[in-house]
Amino acid sequence: MTQIQVTVNGRVVARDVEPRTLLVHFLREAAGLTGTHVGCDTSQCGACTVHLDGRGVKSCTVLAVQADGSHVTTIEGLGNGAMHALQVAFREEHGLQCGFCTPGMIMSAADLLSRNPNPSEDEIRRALEGNLCRCTGYHNIVRAVQHAARSMATA
Ligand code: FES
Numbered sequence: 670m671t672q673i674q675v676t677v678n679g680r681v682v683a684r685d686v687e688p689r690t691l692l693v694h695f696l697r698e699a700a701g702l703t704g705t706h707v708g709c710d711t712s713q714c715g716a717c718t719v720h721l722d723g724r725g726v727k728s729c730t731v732l733a734v735q736a737d738g739s740h741v742t743t744i745e746g747l748g749n750g751a752m753h754a755l756q757v758a759f760r761e762e763h764g765l766q767c768g769f770c771t772p773g774m775i776m777s778a779a780d781l782l783s784r785n786p787n788p789s790e791d792e793i794r795r796a797l798e799g800n801l802c803r804c805t806g807y808h809n810i811v812r813a814v815q816h817a818a819r820s821m822a823t824a
């Protein structure tokens with residue numbers, strides 16, 4: 670076991686972990702934040718996407734020990750206690766049905782908008798390529814990201 674300390678949504682979480690523990694399991698089990706989902710075992714679905722030191726990563730591809738000393742933001746911390754513009758936009762544009770992929774979609778979209786506040790439709794589709802949705806057909810998800818970009822620009 671190795672002791673690690675990760676700042677998750679502004680709260681320090683210190684735990685002993687096995688070297689093989691994945692960041693996604695650390696977040697769900699040690700930090701108790703189950704908004705980060707596990708949707709595959711092949712690193713393809715993106716449901717586990719979080720921000721690690723400000724950049725979107727699939728947390729099933731990162732060992733918890735690699736995140737020692739880092740800052741992680743999960744879907745629970747994105748809006749700082751309120752609904753983030755992306756969460757509002759996904760609801761208003763019907764960008765979710767079952768909602769399983771939504772946390773990962775939103776974390777990837779937030780990463781995109783932090784780097785490119787006014788992305789084209791093509792840029793949005795490329796940024797979300799690593800996130801799979803089994804319900805929505807993606808059109809409303811893209812519209813939701815465009816909607817959020819507009820509201821963030823006028824906020
Ligand atoms: S659970 Fe991480 S990509 Fe699917």
Ligand code: FES
Nearest residue numbers: 766770802803804
């Ligand atoms: S809303 Fe169901 S998987 Fe995307």
